[in-house]
Amino acid sequence: MKTRVAVLASGSGSNAQKIMEYFKGHAQGEVVLVLSNNPNAYVLQRADNFEIPTHVFTRHEFYQTDEVVRLLQNMQVDVIVLAGFLWLVPASLLQAFPNKIINIHPSLLPKYGGKGMYGDHVHKAVLANGEAESGITIHFVNEHFDEGEIIHQAKYKIEPSDTLEIIKLKGQQLEHQHLPKVIEGLLSKMRG
Numbered sequence: 001m002k003t004r005v006a007v008l009a010s011g012s013g014s015n016a017q018k019i020m021e022y023f024k025g026h027a028q029g030e031v032v033l034v035l036s037n038n039p040n041a042y043v044l045q046r047a048d049n050f051e052i053p054t055h056v057f058t059r060h061e062f063y064q065t066d067e068v069v070r071l072l073q074n075m076q077v078d079v080i081v082l083a084g085f086l087w088l089v090p091a092s093l094l095q096a097f098p099n100k101i102i103n104i105h106p107s108l109l110p111k112y113g114g115k116g117m118y119g120d121h122v123h124k125a126v127l128a129n130g131e132a133e134s135g136i137t138i139h140f141v142n143e144h145f146d147e148g149e150i151i152h153q154a155k156y157k158i159e160p161s162d163t164l165e166i167i168k169l170k171g172q173q174l175e176h177q178h179l180p181k182v183i184e185g186l187l188s189k190m191r192g
Contacts (some may be wrong), residue, residue, distance in 0.1 A: 003187040006077040009036055015045025015083035015175055017102060020050045023181035029187045033075050037062065037087055044050040056159040062090060069096045078190065081183060082141060086118055087139050101141040102186070104179050107169045108153055109137040113146030123167050126158070133157050134167060136174045138182045152182045 005018045005023065013034075020031050034047035039056045045055045053075075061067045069092050072080065082089070083102040089101060105113060105122075112122045112134075126134045136140035140148035154177075156170040 002026070003078045003190060004032045004076055005079050005081060005082050005183065005187075006033040006035060006072055006075065007030055007031060007043075007047075009034065009041060009043040009083045009084050010086045011041055011043065011084050013041065013046045013084065014172065015179055016043045016178045017046045017134075017182070019081060019083065019180050019183065020052060021045065022184070024050065026184075028191065029079075030185065032079060033072070035068065035071075037085070043084075057172075059087075062087065066092055069093055072097070079183065079186065081179075087143060088115075088143075091143060094141065094143060099140055102151065102183070103139055103141050103146070103148070104175055104176070105137045105139065105146050106134075107137065108133070108135045108155060109139060109146050109150060115145050117146065120164065120168070123164055123171070126167065127162075127164060131158055134171065136171055136178065138179060151186070152178060154164050154178050 007019055009016045023029050023031050031052055033041060034052055034054045036043055036056050044054045055071060057068050080097055080101040107122045112125050133155050135153055137150055138152040139150045142148040154174045158167060
């Protein structure tokens, strides 16, 4: 039996794409569902290209009902990956999938984490503070933004001449390189 992965994303979904590519025909795991809180998110098209089912949910559905939890359970999902998903995960989902939800964050947590710290907001803060390095953090999700147990971090150097676009690219390259492999490692441990 393959481990079944669901991906939650709010936007373009470049990390979701890398995960779908990595697990296409994989021996251990497969992406079985892509969910979004944004009906116009490009990630839905990416999932369609891989013939992976998608579901769009509203804020009401996510926070006031168990519809999303039930859908994930009905699809027999084992692991949930937040890949550019911007809402706080409700307690009902955390309880239904304890230590089974992971997130990727574009900084070296605990630095530059918390509510409102995502995407360009993080990179601009890193640049504004003249950091010599930044990176990515893959962590378990808990009831607070970016405070769950850290699973993996990777760093890149920031040159004095680096622009916002350059550090975004450096971070994205690390995300694409590390996230699928970290998920694969978790799947192995779960099967272990």
